[in-house]
Amino acid sequence: MADRLVVLYRDHLPPNRARIESLAETVYATEEELPLFLPGADALLAWWPLTSAVAGAWPDDPAKAPRWVHVAAAGVEPFLFPALTDNPEVVLTNARGVYDRPIAEYVLGLILSLAKDFPGTWEHQRRREWRPSDSERIGHRTVLVWGTGSIGRAVARLLRAVGMRVSGAGRTPRATDPDFGVVHGPAGLREALGEADYVVLAAPLTPATRGMVDAPVLAAMKRGARLVNVGRGPLVDEQALVDALAQGRLAGAALDVFTHEPLPTESPLWEMPGVIISPHTAGEVTDWRADLGELFLDNLLRRREGRPLRNVVDKALGYVVDG
Incomplete structure (x- = not known):
């Protein structure tokens, strides 16, 4: 039957x-x-x-x-x-x-957009302004991928392929991993955060991960680093992130997910410099x-x-x- x-x-x-x-x-x-x-x-x-x-x-x-x-x-x-x-x-x-490769490609695109300041270029184009400027390399930049499931692994493989230095963060530390190289456990997380130019969130939302990126975690990140969230919005304390961006501790963020979706129109994230917002579409191809x-x-x-x-x-x- x-x-x-x-x-x-x-x-x-x-x-x-x-x-x-x-x-x-x-x-x-x-x-x-x-x-x-x-x-x-x-x-x-x-x-x-x-x-x-x-x-x-x-x-x-x-x-x-x-x-x-x-x-x-x-x-x-x-x-x-x-x-x-x-x-x-x-x-x-x-x-x-299903979403592994599309999200990995999206993360690479976001990192390139932040490093090359594509949003600034497009704004200058809109204003018909000719403003040459230098951009950043992504090769040899350090990336911490927080979340070692299949999406995190796809992200790590693609970022390593373009020459970025990748490590992972998860529940279980290990020194040799085929995709991340090193996976940092809770004890080694603060040091890893302090070394990363980009922190990519690809963790599931569980009681253990809800709010995991709070003010102390953001303070532990390398000054001038950038946060990319393609996991779940409630992984991040959004007010703490707004504060870190406003105070210049972080250089920017690329956010595809939010605590409340759609992102409320009154959120300061919409207009903060160095912030890229997308409507939870990283995996949709x-x-x-x-x-x-x-x-x-x-x-x-x-x-x-x-x-x-x-x-x-x-x-x-x-x-x-x-x-």
């Missing part, structure tokens, strides 16, 4: 839905409709992942809860509520891998929805055939663990 699958969506449906429907008894639900369809379903595809609706619609009776939840995103923090995480029968998977759909379809086939699922999230940690 085919699985009873609920697809939670908002503006878009999966592009390969005909193939999904051939493998599962499928119903499509908005956030408002989810409480009607989720009880008794075998599986949930959270095609719209930036939602709190799943926690509210989750059945009180564990026997009526889905046994598999797939999130069409790398981050799964809205799905880490007790009724799901405490139920050992529920498997949670995510879209790990022309065919990203097709890639998301194919990953889910592969997992749906694996489930039907009794094979292990890809990207099983450790629900205690909040992310997929390497190995």
